[in-house]
Amino acid sequence: MTVISSAGITATKPIIITPFPDNPKHLILEQCKTVKDLNQIHAHLIKTRFISSPSVAENFLEAAAIILHHQPMDYALSVFEKSNEPNSSAYNIMIRGLILKNFPHEAVLMFKKMNENSVQPDEFTFSCVLKACSRLRALEEGKQIHGQFMKLGYGSCGFVENSLISMYANCGEVGVARMVFDGMPERDVFAWNALFSGYTKSGCWKEAVGLFHYMLEMDAKFDEVTLISVLTACGRVGALELGEWIKEYIEANRLKGNATLVTALIDMYAKCGQVDTARSLFDQMSRRDVVAWSAMISGYNQASRCKEALSLFHDMQKANVEPNEVTMVSVLSSCAELGALATGKWVHFYIKKKKLTLTVTLGTALLVFYAKCGSIENLIEVFEQMPRKNVLSWTVLIQGLANNGQGNRALKYFDLMLAERIEPNDVTFIGVLCACSHAGLVDKGRGLFVSMNRDFEIEPRIEHYGCMVDILGRAGLLDEAYQFIQNMPMKPNAVIWRTLLASCKVHKSVRIGEESLKQIMSLEPVHSGDYLLLSSIYASVGRSEDALRVMGEMKKNGIKKSPGCSSIEVDGLIHELFAEETAHPESEKIYAATEKMMKQIKLAGYVPNTAEARLEADEYDKEASLSHHSEKLAIAFALIKTFPGTPIRISKNLRVCTDCHEAIKIISKVYDREIIVRDRTRFHHFKDGSCSCNDYW
Numbered sequence: 001m002t003v004i005s006s007a008g009i010t011a012t013k014p015i016i017i018t019p020f021p022d023n024p025k026h027l028i029l030e031q032c033k034t035v036k037d038l039n040q041i042h043a044h045l046i047k048t049r050f051i052s053s054p055s056v057a058e059n060f061l062e063a064a065a066i067i068l069h070h071q072p073m074d075y076a077l078s079v080f081e082k083s084n085e086p087n088s089s090a091y092n093i094m095i096r097g098l099i100l101k102n103f104p105h106e107a108v109l110m111f112k113k114m115n116e117n118s119v120q121p122d123e124f125t126f127s128c129v130l131k132a133c134s135r136l137r138a139l140e141e142g143k144q145i146h147g148q149f150m151k152l153g154y155g156s157c158g159f160v161e162n163s164l165i166s167m168y169a170n171c172g173e174v175g176v177a178r179m180v181f182d183g184m185p186e187r188d189v190f191a192w193n194a195l196f197s198g199y200t201k202s203g204c205w206k207e208a209v210g211l212f213h214y215m216l217e218m219d220a221k222f223d224e225v226t227l228i229s230v231l232t233a234c235g236r237v238g239a240l241e242l243g244e245w246i247k248e249y250i251e252a253n254r255l256k257g258n259a260t261l262v263t264a265l266i267d268m269y270a271k272c273g274q275v276d277t278a279r280s281l282f283d284q285m286s287r288r289d290v291v292a293w294s295a296m297i298s299g300y301n302q303a304s305r306c307k308e309a310l311s312l313f314h315d316m317q318k319a320n321v322e323p324n325e326v327t328m329v330s331v332l333s334s335c336a337e338l339g340a341l342a343t344g345k346w347v348h349f350y351i352k353k354k355k356l357t358l359t360v361t362l363g364t365a366l367l368v369f370y371a372k373c374g375s376i377e378n379l380i381e382v383f384e385q386m387p388r389k390n391v392l393s394w395t396v397l398i399q400g401l402a403n404n405g406q407g408n409r410a411l412k413y414f415d416l417m418l419a420e421r422i423e424p425n426d427v428t429f430i431g432v433l434c435a436c437s438h439a440g441l442v443d444k445g446r447g448l449f450v451s452m453n454r455d456f457e458i459e460p461r462i463e464h465y466g467c468m469v470d471i472l473g474r475a476g477l478l479d480e481a482y483q484f485i486q487n488m489p490m491k492p493n494a495v496i497w498r499t500l501l502a503s504c505k506v507h508k509s510v511r512i513g514e515e516s517l518k519q520i521m522s523l524e525p526v527h528s529g530d531y532l533l534l535s536s537i538y539a540s541v542g543r544s545e546d547a548l549r550v551m552g553e554m555k556k557n558g559i560k561k562s563p564g565c566s567s568i569e570v571d572g573l574i575h576e577l578f579a580e581e582t583a584h585p586e587s588e589k590i591y592a593a594t595e596k597m598m599k600q601i602k603l604a605g606y607v608p609n610t611a612e613a614r615l616e617a618d619e620y621d622k623e624a625s626l627s628h629h630s631e632k633l634a635i636a637f638a639l640i641k642t643f644p645g646t647p648i649r650i651s652k653n654l655r656v657c658t659d660c661h662e663a664i665k666i667i668s669k670v671y672d673r674e675i676i677v678r679d680r681t682r683f684h685h686f687k688d689g690s691c692s693c694n695d696y697w
């Protein structure tokens with residue numbers, strides 16, 4: 001502290017300042033750095049009676065409440081309590097200080113006290129206390145204050161209205177916010193931005209885009225904050241044209257140094273499906289924070305470019321940027337899609353290590369991931385650990401259990417869900433019907449189907465009818481299933497008939513199988529899989545001529561089998577293996593390993609099922625062709641690349657064929673491996689020579 005000499009004042013240590021200026025604010029402001037300084041000045045002001053000057057007292061209060069912004073409010077409060085009959089400025093200082101130091105609730109109480117003591121609030125008071133309401137989302141208080149402001153007849157006053165807009169927008173009343181906005185005779189950029197931020201928070205993307213067009217029409221001034229809101233909205237509604245206009249504006253005005261703005265651009269391009277443009281912007285950034293990385297990773301994820309999402313995530317880890325919740329949700333979603341268990345587990349481990357809260361969003365993303373990877377135990381573990389769950393979390397659990405052949409367990413959780421009074425939705429019912437189907441519970445399924453509408457007022461959609469067809473067909477009630485389809489209130493689609501056709505294959509019903517294929521043909525172009533199903537139905541009842549005829553028709557119609565592809569994760573990398581292909585760099589090794597594996601399982605009693613192979617591959621050696629199905633190659637690859645005893649997880653783009661299914665059962669026994677295969681429709685958990693699907697898929 002600098003001593004400015006003293007005439008007449010014999011301050012020993014405290015240090016002051018004479019003649020005391022009329023406006024001592026500057027001095028107080030400059031000299032107060034700590035509570036100790038404050039104490040000294042306070043003592044001096046009392047001693048010299050300067051404190052009785054209202055302006056000095058006010059400046060001192062301001063120093064205590066606001067200028068020392070790292071100090072708690074206690075000191076200021078005690079000064080305020082001692083002052084007699086504080087005026088509106090004193091109240092304003094206190095309210096501002098309380099908001100600044102994050103006590104919005106106390107700020108509102110201070111405002112109430114002001115009213116009780118009949119001190120008239122001014123525009124600044126209103127603006128401040130509205131900010132507090134906004135932060136507290138205290139709509140009722142906010143409305144009352146709005147009313148009081150109107151009653152006092154201050155008329156329009158830009159910054160109070162700006163605070164009103166923010167308050168209403170933050171409390172979810174964005175329509176009222178707009179009314180306040182429309183009533184303003186003049187609006188500065190803060191008013192516009194307050195409304196934009198309200199639209200963004202309430203997800204009113206179209207309105208935000210509309211508002212910006214209006215802004216351009218009015219020739220109103222906007223800033224970078226405006227552009228960030230508008231870009232977010234453009235991404236959500238796919239307004240690429242406006243987004244590109246903003247990009248050009250940014251380039252023309254040299255705003256590319258603003259990382260937040262560029263990140264908003266990346267997000268906009270990614271959400272509009274222009275992932276590569278987003279990537280080139282991302283690559284040009286000189287500094288990238290977690291938000292930028294997340295925007296790019298989630299862009300790849302949303303475009304189903306999951307491998308790129310994960311590879312970028314690995315780059316992010318190398319760059320030592322810590323992921324946030326958005327990153328983790330996108331990464332988990334990509335892992336789920338690819339079946340990338342190791343990477344997803346790393347994310348789970350990271351969450352545990354950092355003791356991050358399992359929010360509903362993050363927890364549910366983990367559930368989806370484990371369900372899709374077929375990790376039942378982890379799925380249940382995460383579910384049990386989630387502090388809060390919503391209907392989506394329950395549904396993911398139930399559906400995950402059902403798809404993984406754990407029908408009874410899924411139904412148990414459904415009962416628990418009802419006991420906890422969580423209202424199921426239509427998707428939950430797809431899960432429970434699916435569970436009944438897997439567990440072979442026909443009556444239970446019929447009961448739930450009726451109860452949907454009766455007890456929960458959910459109108460069954462075509463997907464629910466499909467589940468019922470699956471339940472009946474799987475149980476061998478093919479005629480009932482056929483009748484059920486005939487009686488549906490809507491026109492059955494090809495998916496429904498395919499479900500029935502698949503049942504016909506298992507239960508060897510030629511008549512209904514033929515009818516189903518006819519129906520599929522009348523609805524949409526037939527897949528190779530449909531021909532294969534009917535053809536194998538013929539083969540299974542010994543009508544091999546018909547079987548060959550169907551395959552001939554398929555060829556005549558120019559329909560090719562889509563190539564089988566199985567993917568498998570080894571050491572954090574995803575490998576894709578195609579049937580009968582040698583594109584993989586280690587393909588020689590893989591084919592040799594496959595041969596060895598097939599020899600091993602033959603010794604254990606495996607007999608190649610050439611009935612289907614004959615239909616599918618006439619120009620190849622049947623047996624060799626069979627053993628080169630992509631899932632067999634992938635398993636052989638896993639056997640040489642992973643430690644004995646580790647489970648093998650594979651995802652396949654098509655249905656597993658009968659021969660592979662038999663072979664994998666025996667492989668699981670001979671090599672003592674748990675093998676989890678996710679095919680186009682469901683999971684197969686192979687263990688000790690049997691499969692969780694009970695040979696029905």
Ligand code: ZN
Pocket residue numbers: 629656657658659660661
């Ligand atoms: Zn196969």
Ligand code: ZN
Pocket residue numbers: 661683684685691692693694695696697
């Ligand atoms: Zn199976």
